[in-house]
Amino acid sequence: MLDEFDRKILATLQVDSSLSMQEVADRVGLSSTPCWRRIQKLESAGYIKRRVALLDAEMLDLGVSVFIAVRTNQHNAEWVQRFRKIVVSFPEVVDFYRLSGDVDYLIRAVVSDIRAYDELYQRLIARIDLHDVSSMFTMEQIKSTTELPLGASAGRAERPARATGVRPARPAGKAAAPLRRPGAPGGETARR
Secondary structure (H helix, E strand, O other): OOOHHHHHHHHHHHHOOOOOHHHHHHHHOOOHHHHHHHHHHHHHOOOOOOOOOOOOOOOOOOOEEEEEEEEOOOOOHHHHHHHHHHHHOOOOEEEEEEOOOOOOEEEEEEEOOHHHHHHHHHHHHHHOOOOEEEEEEOOOOOOOOOOOOOOOOOOOOOOOOOOOOOOOOOOOOOOOOOOEOOOOHHHOEOOO
């Protein structure tokens, strides 16, 4: 079960996981060694899945975000497995969900323009039969975050939460400091 320090550590790391161990410890009110041990436990328990850099899609010419709603008339295990395998193989696909309700699957892809989306769509339908596909292009992104709400109710369940620890991009000119185990001989780096 998560305590207040664990929640503070997770909240701090999901905003900026490139902080040094001392910076994290200072922000949550612990000394370095207990903070490092807690982070290790949170990682091994699965609360922290991985640490990544968040990239700017616009700067990488991937500014078009499209939601693809798929309705299928196929509900057998073979088709589902094949469909899942195909969809996850496309690098443009960044989110993929199975839903309840009228739409069976929702896919979010990022592409450079409408032509790039059409190429993705053509590759998809060439590999699998789909009953009904509807695409919606975003006009404006109002909110998008990787930060999970870690209020008092978060973490009350007995099973580990499915949090995603991410490493946001650092400001230009500021080097990322790896998490180092306090007092480690030879500058041993903590497992990421």
